[in-house]
Amino acid sequence: MLANNSSSSSHNSMRGLQLFIADLRGSVHTEDREKRVQAELVNIRRQFGAGNDSERAKGGIPSRPSSSLSGYQRKKYVAKLAYILIATNTTRTADLMFGLDECCELMASTVYSEKYIAYMTLELLYYHPDVAQLAGDRIIQQLKLDLASSTDNSVCLALNFLAVVGKFNSVLTTELIHEVFQVLRSPTSAQILKKKSALAFLALLRNDSSILTQDARRKQLWIQRIMSLLDDTNDYRLMVSVLPLIEYIAHDVDGQACIKLIPQLSDILFNCVSGKGEASHELSSHENIPNPWLVTKIVSILNFLISSPSSAEGEITFSDIDQGTLGKLRSSVTKAIEIGTQSAVDAVARTVKNTILFSLINFASKLDPSTDAIISSVTALCSLLTSTETNTRYLTLDCLIKLCSVSGKSARDDVRAKHMEQLFSLLMMERDTSIVRKLVNLLCTFTDSTNVKPIVNALLRFMTDSRHSDHVIRTDIAVKIAILTEKFATDTTWYVVVSLQLLSISTFSLGSSNIWQRICQIVVNNKSLHKLTCQRLLEYLQQKNVSDAIVKAGAFILGEFAELLAPETSCGELFNLFTDKYFSVSNLCRAMILTTMMKLYNRDAQIGSAVIKFYQLELNSLDVELQTRSYEYLKIIQLEKISGLQLTASLFEPMPPFSSNKNPLLDRLGSSALSTSESTSDFSAANSTSTAPTPPPTRKNKNLSRNLKYDDQQLAASWQDGFRRMLKHKQGVFYVSHFVKILYRLTVAPAQPELLEVALTYINVSDQPITSLLTEIIPCKTGNNPPYITKVINVPHSSLSKGERTTHRTEILTRRASPLDQSPILNVSLKCGGHISSISLKVAAGISNTILTSQAANKPQVSLSQFVQRWKALSDALGKNGECHIKTRAVSMRSFEQVSGCIQKMGFDVIDQAMVGDTVFAAGIIHTKNDGNSGCLLKLRCQDKEVDITCKSTQGSQLSGLIVESVCEALI
Numbered sequence: 001m002l003a004n005n006s007s008s009s010s011h012n013s014m015r016g017l018q019l020f021i022a023d024l025r026g027s028v029h030t031e032d033r034e035k036r037v038q039a040e041l042v043n044i045r046r047q048f049g050a051g052n053d054s055e056r057a058k059g060g061i062p063s064r065p066s067s068s069l070s071g072y073q074r075k076k077y078v079a080k081l082a083y084i085l086i087a088t089n090t091t092r093t094a095d096l097m098f099g100l101d102e103c104c105e106l107m108a109s110t111v112y113s114e115k116y117i118a119y120m121t122l123e124l125l126y127y128h129p130d131v132a133q134l135a136g137d138r139i140i141q142q143l144k145l146d147l148a149s150s151t152d153n154s155v156c157l158a159l160n161f162l163a164v165v166g167k168f169n170s171v172l173t174t175e176l177i178h179e180v181f182q183v184l185r186s187p188t189s190a191q192i193l194k195k196k197s198a199l200a201f202l203a204l205l206r207n208d209s210s211i212l213t214q215d216a217r218r219k220q221l222w223i224q225r226i227m228s229l230l231d232d233t234n235d236y237r238l239m240v241s242v243l244p245l246i247e248y249i250a251h252d253v254d255g256q257a258c259i260k261l262i263p264q265l266s267d268i269l270f271n272c273v274s275g276k277g278e279a280s281h282e283l284s285s286h287e288n289i290p291n292p293w294l295v296t297k298i299v300s301i302l303n304f305l306i307s308s309p310s311s312a313e314g315e316i317t318f319s320d321i322d323q324g325t326l327g328k329l330r331s332s333v334t335k336a337i338e339i340g341t342q343s344a345v346d347a348v349a350r351t352v353k354n355t356i357l358f359s360l361i362n363f364a365s366k367l368d369p370s371t372d373a374i375i376s377s378v379t380a381l382c383s384l385l386t387s388t389e390t391n392t393r394y395l396t397l398d399c400l401i402k403l404c405s406v407s408g409k410s411a412r413d414d415v416r417a418k419h420m421e422q423l424f425s426l427l428m429m430e431r432d433t434s435i436v437r438k439l440v441n442l443l444c445t446f447t448d449s450t451n452v453k454p455i456v457n458a459l460l461r462f463m464t465d466s467r468h469s470d471h472v473i474r475t476d477i478a479v480k481i482a483i484l485t486e487k488f489a490t491d492t493t494w495y496v497v498v499s500l501q502l503l504s505i506s507t508f509s510l511g512s513s514n515i516w517q518r519i520c521q522i523v524v525n526n527k528s529l530h531k532l533t534c535q536r537l538l539e540y541l542q543q544k545n546v547s548d549a550i551v552k553a554g555a556f557i558l559g560e561f562a563e564l565l566a567p568e569t570s571c572g573e574l575f576n577l578f579t580d581k582y583f584s585v586s587n588l589c590r591a592m593i594l595t596t597m598m599k600l601y602n603r604d605a606q607i608g609s610a611v612i613k614f615y616q617l618e619l620n621s622l623d624v625e626l627q628t629r630s631y632e633y634l635k636i637i638q639l640e641k642i643s644g645l646q647l648t649a650s651l652f653e654p655m656p657p658f659s660s661n662k663n664p665l666l667d668r669l670g671s672s673a674l675s676t677s678e679s680t681s682d683f684s685a686a687n688s689t690s691t692a693p694t695p696p697p698t699r700k701n702k703n704l705s706r707n708l709k710y711d712d713q714q715l716a717a718s719w720q721d722g723f724r725r726m727l728k729h730k731q732g733v734f735y736v737s738h739f740v741k742i743l744y745r746l747t748v749a750p751a752q753p754e755l756l757e758v759a760l761t762y763i764n765v766s767d768q769p770i771t772s773l774l775t776e777i778i779p780c781k782t783g784n785n786p787p788y789i790t791k792v793i794n795v796p797h798s799s800l801s802k803g804e805r806t807t808h809r810t811e812i813l814t815r816r817a818s819p820l821d822q823s824p825i826l827n828v829s830l831k832c833g834g835h836i837s838s839i840s841l842k843v844a845a846g847i848s849n850t851i852l853t854s855q856a857a858n859k860p861q862v863s864l865s866q867f868v869q870r871w872k873a874l875s876d877a878l879g880k881n882g883e884c885h886i887k888t889r890a891v892s893m894r895s896f897e898q899v900s901g902c903i904q905k906m907g908f909d910v911i912d913q914a915m916v917g918d919t920v921f922a923a924g925i926i927h928t929k930n931d932g933n934s935g936c937l938l939k940l941r942c943q944d945k946e947v948d949i950t951c952k953s954t955q956g957s958q959l960s961g962l963i964v965e966s967v968c969e970a971l972i
Contacts, residue, residue, distance in 0.1 A: 014072075014075070014076045014079060016076050016080075017076055017079050017080055017083070020036075020040060020080055021083060023036050024036060024037070024083075024087060033087075037084055037087075037088070037092075040080060040084070041084070041095065041096075044077045044080060044081065044099070045098060047069060047073070047077055048077065048098065048101075048102055069102075071106070071109055071111055071114050072114075074102050074105060074106055074114070075113065075114045075117045075118075077099070077102070078099060078102055078103055078106055078117050078118060078121050079117050079121075081096050081099045081121060082117070082120060082121040082124060084096065085121075085124050085125070086124070090124070093125065093128050094128070094130075096125070097125075097128075097130060097131075097134070099121075100125070100131065100134055100135045101135070103118045103121050103122050103125075103135075104118075104135055104138045104139065104142065105118075106118035107119065107122070107139070107142045107146075108142055108145075112153050112154075115146075115153075115154065115157055119157045119160065119161045122139065122161065122165075123160075123161055123164045123165055126164075126165040126168055126169075127165070127168055132168070132169045132171065136169070136171065140171070140172070140175050140176065143158050143161065143162070143176055143179075144175075144176065144179055146158035147159070147176070147179040147180065147182075147183060148179065152190055152192065152193060155183060155193055155196075156192065156193065156196055159180065159183070159193070159196035159197050159199075159200040160200075162176060162180060162200040162203060162204060163196065163199045163200040163202075163203045164203075166200065166203035166204045166206075166207050167203060167206060167207050168207075169207075170207055172204060172207070173204040173207045173208040173211055174208070174211065176204065177201065177204045177205070180197050180200050180201050180204060181197075181222060181225075183197040184197040184198060184201055184225070184226070184229075185225045187833075187834035191237070191238055194229065194238055194241070194242075195237065195238055195241040196241070198226075198229070198238075198241040198242045198244075198245050199241055199244070199245075201226075201245060202244055202245040202248055205245070205248060205249075205253075206248065209252055209253055212253055213253060213254075216712050217714070219253070219254060219257075220257070220712070220714075220838065221838070223249060223253070223254060223257050223258075224829045224836060224838055225836055226242065226246065226249070227246065227258075227261060227772065227774065227829070228771070228772040228829075228831045228836055229242045230242060230243075230246075230261070230264060230265075230268070230772070231771040231772040231798065231799065231831060236268075236272075236291070236294065239268065239294060240291075240293050240294060240297070243294070243297040243298065244297065246258060246261070246301060247297065247300060247301045247304070250301055250305060251304060254709075255304070255305065256709040257709070258301070258305060259316055259776065260774045260775065260776035260827070260829075261301075261305075261774065262302065262305055262306070262316075262325060263324075263325045263774075263795040263798070264772075264774065264798050265298050265301060265302055266302070266325045266328045266329050266332075267328065267798065268294070268298060269294075269295065269298045269299070269302070269328070269329070269332050270328040270329070270331060270332050272290045272291055272294050272295055272298075273290045273295065273332045273335045273336055273339070273356070273360075274331065274332070274335050275288065275290070289352050289353060290356055292352045292355045292356055295336075295355075295356050295359060295360070296355060296356075296359045299359045299360060299362075299363050302329070303362070303363050303366070306318065306321070306366050306367075307366070308365070308366055308406060317366070318367050318368045319368075319791070320791060321792065322792040322793055322794045322795050323793065323794065324794045325795060326367060329363075329367050330364075330367055330369065330373070332360060333360045333361065333363070333364040333367070333369070333373065333377075334376070336357050336359075336360035336361070337357065337360075337361070337377060337380045339353050339356060339357065340353050340354060340357030340380050340384075341380050341383060350392075354384065354392055354395065357381075357384075358395050358396075358398075358399050361377045361380070361381065361399055361403060362399055362402050362403075364377060364403075365402065365403060365406035365407045366406075369407065371410045374403070374407050374410040374411050374414065375410065375414045377403060377411075378400070378403065378411055378414045378415055378418075378419070379418075381396050381399055381400050381403070382396075382400070382415075382418075382419045382422060385397075385422060385423075385426055390432055390435065393426075393430075393432075393435050394432075394434060394435050394438060397435065397438035397439055397441075397442055398438055400442050401438065401441055401445055404442065404445045412445070412446035415446055416446055416451055420454065423439060423442065423443060424454075424458045426439060427439050427443075427458060427459075427462055428458075428462060428465065433470055433472075433473050436462075436473055437473065437476065440459065440476070440477055440480055443458070443459070444480055444483075447488060448488055449488045449489075449490055452484055452485070452488040452489065453491075455484065456481055456484055456485060456498055459480065459481050460481065460498070460501060460502070462477065463477055463478065463481075463505055464505070474505075478502055478505065481498070481502055482499070482502060482514070482515050485498050485499060485502075486518065492522060492526050492528070492529055493529065493532060495522065496519060496522065496523065496529055496532070496533050496536070497536065499515055499516075499518070499519045500519065500533075500536050500537065500540065500550070500553070502515065503515060503516055503519075503547055503549040503550050503553060504540050504546065504547055504550050505547065515549065516549045516550075516552050516553040516556075519533075519553055519557075520553060520556050520557060521658040523557055524560070524655050524657060525657045530557075530561045530564055531561070531564045531565075533557055533561075534557060534558055534562075534565055535565070537550065537554040537557060537558060538554075538558070538565065538569060538577075540554070541554050541577055541581065542577070546581065548585050548586055548589050551581050551585050551592075551593070552588075552589050552592055554578075555589070555592040555593050555595070555596040556592065556596070558574055558596065559595065559596035559599035559600065560599070560654060560655050562574055562599070562600060562603055563603060570604065571600040571601075571603050571604035571607055572604065572606070572607050572610075574600055575597060575600050575607050575610060575611070578593045578596060578597065579614065581593070587623045587625065587626060590623075590626055591625055591626060591629055594615070594626065594629050594630060594633065595629070597611050597614065597615075597633075598611070598636070598648060598652060599652050601637070601648065602648040602649055602652050608637065611637075612634065612637060615630040615631075615633055616630075616634070618630035619631060619634075636648060636651065709778055710779065710780050710781075710825060713778065713825050713827060713840040714840060715825070715840050715841065715842060716839050716840060716841055718735075719735075719841045722734040722735050722744075722841060723823075723841070723842050723843075723844050723969075724844075724969055724970060724972060726744060726746065726843065726844035727844045727846065727848060727906065727966060727969055727970040728902050728905045728906050728970040729905060730745065730746045730747075730905075731743070731745040731746065732744060734760065734841065735839065735841055736765075737837070737839065738765075738766060739764070739765065739766045739770060739830060739835070739837060740762055740763065740765060740766075740770065740800075740828075740832075740839075741762075741763040741765050742760055742761070742762055742763075742841075743760070743761040743763070744758065744759065744760055744761075745758075745759040745761075746758060746759075746849060747759070748849065748850070748852065750852060750858070753850050753851075753852050753927035754813060754814045754815075754850050754927040754928055754929050755811060755812075755813050755814075756811070756812045756813075756814070756845055756849045756850070757793070757809060757810070757811050757812075758809070758810045758811075758812060758843060758845065759807055759808070759809050760775075760796075760807065760808045760809075760810075760826070761806070761807050762775075762800065762805060762806050762807075762808065762828075763800075763803070763804075763805040764800040764801065764802055764803060764805070764832075765803075766802070766833075768802070768832055768833040769799060769800065769802065769832070770799060770800040770830050770831070770832045771798070771799045771830075771831045771832070772798060772799075772829065772830060772831040772836075773796055773797065773798050773799065773800060773806070773828070773829075773830045774798065774828070774829045774830070775795060775796055775808050775826065775827070775828050776826075776827045777790045777792065777810050777812075777824050777825075777826055777827075777843070778824060778825045778826075778827055779824050780818075780822040780823070780824065781822075785815075786815065787814070787815055787816050787817070787818035787822060788812050788813060788814050788815055788818065788824070788845065789812070789813045789815065790810055790811070790812050790813075790824055791810065791811045791812075792808075793809035793810060793811060794807070794808070794809050795808055796808040812824065812845045813929055814845070814847065814849075814850050814927070814928050814929060815928060815929045815930045816928050816929075816930050816931050817926065817928060817931070817955075817958075817959050817962050818846075818962070819962060819965065820846050820962075820965055820966060820969060823842045823843055823845050823846060824842070824843045824845055825840055825841065825842055825843070826839075826840070826841045826842075826843050827839070827840050828840075828841075846962075846966050847926050847928070847959075847962055847963065847966065848906050848907060848963070848966040848967075848970075849907070850926055850927040850928065851906065851907030851908060851924040851925065851926060851927075852907060852924075852925070852927075853904075853907055853908070853909055854909050861909050861912075862909050862911060863911065864911050864913045864921065867911050867921050867923060867937060870923070870935070870937060871937050871939075874937065874952040874953075874954065878952070878956065880957070881956055881957055882952050882953055882954070882955075882956050882957060882960060883950065883951065883957060883960060884950070884951045884957050884960035884961040884963070884964045885948075885949070885950045885951075886949050886964050886968060887947070887949070888946065888947055888949065888968045888971065888972075889945055889946055889947075889972075895942070896917075896918050896919075896920070896942045899920055899940055899942050899947060899971065900920045902970055902971060903920055903922050903938065903940065903967070904922075906966070906967070906970060907924060908922035908923065908924040908938060909922060909923045909924060910922050911923070918941060918942045918943065919939065919940065919941045919942070920939070920940040920941075920942070921937075921938070921939055922937070922938040923935070923936070923937050923938070924936055924938075926953070926955075926959065926963070931955065934953055934954050934955040934959055935953065935954045936951060936952065936953040936954075936959070936960065936963050937951065937952045937953075938950070938951050938963070938967070939951075940967075947971060949964050949967060949968065951963050951964045951967075
């Protein structure tokens, strides 16, 4: 809220308000404060004339107040209502609605302090739906008057109000967004008004963005006006207010329109971080540290506009940015690392430096950084892990995760080689759970088969450390250990030892069933593991407190391979061991133990009486499954004794090797030939959590067959003149206006004729400097097999003084032939004085630009006899399918010499002959990246004002028609 010294002194002079506040603060008991508030409300109602007003008693608000208070009195009583609202935490809002009328009267005052109090109170009240219903029209009317006022203070108050309450009512957006935009775009508006209007416009736009998107023309003009506000290099504080608005437009309105800002934002970022430029001091916060608000906001916008190298087709990546801009962005990252590693004078400076470092390093992965740059980033971040500030350590780990996930092998290898011990030490010392989670995610990010053992061992040490008692984090880490061992283990012995150690931790229950089942599968399939696993399980089972999962694994594996423990451990000892554990485990585990007892009985019949007694006891079990299983096992033993059949030996044969396509471990660790049709296990899929950063929202058009932005362009009135000139001349004037002249030069390398370089030179021909010169080459398609691909080599300077010039270079790679109406569009927006202009022109980058003359290609020129021979050969091979014939009027070229000269300038070889009068014979080769080279022959007969054109090509009539189209356009 805007305030000044005069308003402050005016507030202090309200003696009654000061006494009221003092009374409330001095009241010790809640009842006393409530009585004082009620007494004051009665007094204010009486002063406002609301006590006997029946209409007010019913909740209505008359159009005019019934009181005749002075401005000072009305201000004092409204201020008291505002304080009551604040002091009661807005619980009395409904009781204060009787003051709405007086607030509206106070809004209309010409005294600043009175208007200030009115706006402040209404900002507090406006969230209540009754305010807009009862006084909405009067408030909107007064806002329109104040926004159009010549007094900056009144305009500021209105803008503040809209910025605060704009989100509560879409009617405010509909009624007032044009008035706010007028303040924003006006060249006479003060800087403070532009700042506040940018934020107010953002609040209204967030409330209802359709006001901008429903009109394509308005959207283009308004966005262009908003972008031009970034040119004010004399007051970078304005950028801080405008950048959030631009970020919202990029995210939610039109991201494609903001792509042209990438070079300008990169310049501002580079000047801010490096301290270069005329106004670099404006970009620093304090102690020569770059302004963190500018850096973070610009990086946030660039982070959205520029996609990762692996993004889908149609996204803007580092390869689409010109080298000059890319170099500035990379230099900004390097400078940020340098700043971040310097010592800070105080906590504030350290926080600012870390903020800049984190934001730019997170962004650096999208710029295809070098290995040295990645290593420098990792080193700088790891140096911050020793910080005593929790937030710094957390953000550092988060940044390292993103760097290792996105930048790939270089970052991960550097962390593995130099910083593993530091991370392990931090893991054991850290007490903050959120940081431990981040640290574990970081370790999982760069784990592979070469380092899985030390990482898993470190995580196990953490879990067994009694100082870390958080059950949730221990369970999460246990899941991570299970995933890592299953995914990367290559040593079967180590896998079993670690998995059993993990199962022995009693606090771990989530996913434990998956782990012990996989251990059983691996052990069964590896004969060398049978005895080792049995010995390990026996050690665990002999302990007093043992986990349910260990007992399950022991029941299965010891039941299968109990003979391997003989003679040290007999089946009777194993039977006693399981009976001791039986009543301390779950019913499912008990059922497994019952089966294990049958397997032990099958190996040693001497324990039969003990087994039978145990089964008889369990016939009275409360669990139906245990009753049923005990009964069935008793029946099997009885049948064996009666009939002499070896039922137990038949029913409990040794377990055959597992063969499951759902466990990739069996392929990697198992000894059998196993199926691997599925590359991931159920456990990994169910429990793994990706640590890669969430990609930004896509800006890719849903319909890739056409670029929607391309179709929305409104071409300049005289665009055809420069377009046709570009078809037949390699250099010349492309466009001229009152502000700028655009020259062009087309260059084709003989070694790669399908690659056209377009150099556009912008010259300021006005008497005033040009600012906000933004350019963009818009292709007709951004995906789905586009006919050509554009790449910016360098962008022009964003500002030009009188007579100054700057060059814009772009490469256009022709992939296949396309019609002229699909030629790329050059969009130029500029600001000169108070005038903002937008120019859209078509660049003639057609297939005729890929034709090289014989002289340029160092080849002999075609003779008339060769032309006739090739013409006949094409006719015999393709007939009419390879031909296109058109008659057209040559408006500007009526003679044979003019037509011949035009065709030669387009790149065709014109046959030097005198046998056939008024006829031009020409030949050329079309070069495309995908379709290769295609020969074409032209015959043009000039008759009066008409030209009869016939073209034959080796690619058929479609290519012939496109060539004729280009020739006809050039002859007009």
